[in-house]
Amino acid sequence: MTDSRRVRPPDARGVSILGISAFYHDSAACLVHDGVIVAAAQEERFTRRKGDASFPRHAVAYCLSEAGIEPQELAYVGFYDKPHLKFRRIVGTYVGVAPHGLASFMASAPLWLREKLHLKRRIRQELGYEGPVLFAEHHESHAASAFYPSPFGRAAILTIDGAGEWATASFGVGHANRIDILKELHWPDSLGLLYSAFTSYTGFKINSGEYKVMGLAPYGEPKYAGLIRDELLDLRDDGSFTLNQQYFNYLTGLTMTSEAFHTLFGGPPRVPETKLTQREMDLARSVQDVCEEVMLRMARTVHRETALPDLCLAGGVALNCVGNGRILREGPFRNVWIQPAAGDAGGALGVAQLIWHRYLAQERPDPQGRDAMRGAYLGPSYSDDQIERFLRAVGASYEPLDRETLLARTARALAEEKVVGWFNGRMEFGPRALGARSILGDPRSPRMQAQMNIKIKFREGFRPFAPSVLKERAAEYFALDHESPYMLLVAPVREERRLPLTAAQRDLWGIDKLNVPRSDIPAVTHIDYSARVQTVTRDVSPDYFDLIAAFDRLTQCPVLVNTSFNVRGEPMVCTPEDAYRCFMRTKIDRLVLGCFFLEKDRQPAWRDSGDWQKEFELD
Amino acid sequence: MAVLLEVAYTVALLALYLTVVTGVGLAMRLVGRNPLKHSVNDGGFWQRHRGAGDRGAMERPS
Numbered sequence: 001m002t003d004s005r006r007v008r009p010p011d012a013r014g015v016s017i018l019g020i021s022a023f024y025h026d027s028a029a030c031l032v033h034d035g036v037i038v039a040a041a042q043e044e045r046f047t048r049r050k051g052d053a054s055f056p057r058h059a060v061a062y063c064l065s066e067a068g069i070e071p072q073e074l075a076y077v078g079f080y081d082k083p084h085l086k087f088r089r090i091v092g093t094y095v096g097v098a099p100h101g102l103a104s105f106m107a108s109a110p111l112w113l114r115e116k117l118h119l120k121r122r123i124r125q126e127l128g129y130e131g132p133v134l135f136a137e138h139h140e141s142h143a144a145s146a147f148y149p150s151p152f153g154r155a156a157i158l159t160i161d162g163a164g165e166w167a168t169a170s171f172g173v174g175h176a177n178r179i180d181i182l183k184e185l186h187w188p189d190s191l192g193l194l195y196s197a198f199t200s201y202t203g204f205k206i207n208s209g210e211y212k213v214m215g216l217a218p219y220g221e222p223k224y225a226g227l228i229r230d231e232l233l234d235l236r237d238d239g240s241f242t243l244n245q246q247y248f249n250y251l252t253g254l255t256m257t258s259e260a261f262h263t264l265f266g267g268p269p270r271v272p273e274t275k276l277t278q279r280e281m282d283l284a285r286s287v288q289d290v291c292e293e294v295m296l297r298m299a300r301t302v303h304r305e306t307a308l309p310d311l312c313l314a315g316g317v318a319l320n321c322v323g324n325g326r327i328l329r330e331g332p333f334r335n336v337w338i339q340p341a342a343g344d345a346g347g348a349l350g351v352a353q354l355i356w357h358r359y360l361a362q363e364r365p366d367p368q369g370r371d372a373m374r375g376a377y378l379g380p381s382y383s384d385d386q387i388e389r390f391l392r393a394v395g396a397s398y399e400p401l402d403r404e405t406l407l408a409r410t411a412r413a414l415a416e417e418k419v420v421g422w423f424n425g426r427m428e429f430g431p432r433a434l435g436a437r438s439i440l441g442d443p444r445s446p447r448m449q450a451q452m453n454i455k456i457k458f459r460e461g462f463r464p465f466a467p468s469v470l471k472e473r474a475a476e477y478f479a480l481d482h483e484s485p486y487m488l489l490v491a492p493v494r495e496e497r498r499l500p501l502t503a504a505q506r507d508l509w510g511i512d513k514l515n516v517p518r519s520d521i522p523a524v525t526h527i528d529y530s531a532r533v534q535t536v537t538r539d540v541s542p543d544y545f546d547l548i549a550a551f552d553r554l555t556q557c558p559v560l561v562n563t564s565f566n567v568r569g570e571p572m573v574c575t576p577e578d579a580y581r582c583f584m585r586t587k588i589d590r591l592v593l594g595c596f597f598l599e600k601d602r603q604p605a606w607r608d609s610g611d612w613q614k615e616f617e618l619d
Numbered sequence: 620m621a622v623l624l625e626v627a628y629t630v631a632l633l634a635l636y637l638t639v640v641t642g643v644g645l646a647m648r649l650v651g652r653n654p655l656k657h658s659v660n661d662g663g664f665w666q667r668h669r670g671a672g673d674r675g676a677m678e679r680p681s
Contacts, residue, residue, distance in 0.1 A: 084681030089657070091640075096655035098636065098644035105636050106629070119680065134677040166657040170668065181668040188655060189663040234663065242663030251655075301665070359674040 019352030021080040027056040028345035031063035032352040039066035040378040040429040044571040071127040080347030081138035085165040101252040136351045138164025145350030146314035147174030149372040150337040156306040161315035162192035171302040177357040177364040197256040198287040202280040203270030208619040217288035218528035220281030225289045239298030278510045295323040303332040310335045318342040325490040340376040340486035341430035375540040379427030387576045387594045397602040411550035418589035423579045432487045433564035435544030441561035448523035455587040459568040467524035471535040473558040487534040569616030
């Protein structure tokens, strides 16, 4: 029953809605005012704990301050899933597997009984807020985050992730201010969890290592894809599937895979941080191939059932940009738009927009082909005054430069193969650095990938870097005829840019392929000649666009290497202090903080107390 | 005192699992019902979405 007394109609000051996602992984907050996304941020950026799942009190405080309001002025607070429904699924699972599952029950039950079942009270306590707290289903929040900010007036929606309440994937239709979920797949059959099982088995952390599995896949052969299709899942033409639970342990235990899984794939899981072998590469390639096949089949089903030409994607699996690229190239849709915060963080944005459009029945203006994410630059920014106060306080050596000089100096440094930390404007919402908190480099340099991976990011050498390219020049470098503003599409590097391989290079295996230059932009060309492209436009990212344009004038190359401004295990930098610290701890050569230009060799000596690399848990 | 309460809480959870959860689970499976299924036809097939979808549903955490 709807309690109409609690519905607050829009008043003259407008309606502010706070969306929250929390308590699983990557908690976040988002503030929507009269339907406009004012601010959104992940808690990890403030607490400096990667994937922080705790209540996002810092992110909430930031969102409120950005809107200039107090918690009491919020009209609604929304939570991105339905905790009681999820609890029913969890209890149903234990009832289904008992007496097995005791260890898992003992680990999860206390948290549920003490906290998660009393979310409304917890939210009100945390915020000092007495107004309505509303809940959306997990996949509805994802669907809303995919459709409402999209550039489409009407579109099909597909969401795929690990698990929500019962749903693990869903599809539906968005039209004007309506979202109708048509069908869903249910727990325990989950594409996200299948991928996570292999992430864990290949020695990476679930919920963060999936990206590494995707990056590792091109080094391998799909030797195990048949085994996965034959034994692990019963995949149907419509993209639905059943997982053979004999091989998984997530229903009953504290791990993803069972002994039967280990036997099937010929051994125990790889111990984290040990040497990667061809086997892990083949496993990664195999599960990636299967994942892409399922995504494509699902996309075709969604197209068949909705008969719409445009598709919106969200959910953690929508961060699989290789799969997204295949849906765009090989699938039936004319356009695909992917929510940049496709994981659970984006649920905060989704539920806030659902409250505005569904609960308050507010119209959604025709987007006229423009998305409402504003480049995903929805986080905090810092004025030049604030930055200078900080730089003075730490005794840094810096030069304030006018815009043109700053861009020219930075472009010149990049052309000289210097690595530049680039801190500009509002921080990105979502996992990708898009030119606000980025480390930049010259993509033409054959040394750049190894240098950035090992000396700057301190991460695994096999991991590829992504290119940012001026949108109007993208087709010169990549076989991509769509925008990719959020770096969520992988496209092939154009044939004419590729370098021929010698016979010896062709015979290389596994990680040995890494150091072979593949194109005239080798630092961003993965070993399968693919690249995870960000197309940059001046209207959304004026400074970043003009920087790439300045680099192009010097080098005739409108492409930069763009990786997130952090080291391994560290969340992306948020404040000037985070950025300066990362700059001083690593081999980044130059730092641009707002209008200030810093050179490493002019900085005072930097001292850390203890081993700073232990500060961040490896991801 | 806090430690004793914690121990009692843990024992209570253990007992809950081994008696109620296990008992109900075994009984349901004995009569052929699968608690892991959200709906009768569940089992990895696309299911029609039910519930939610309206503003009233957003007021409930379940």
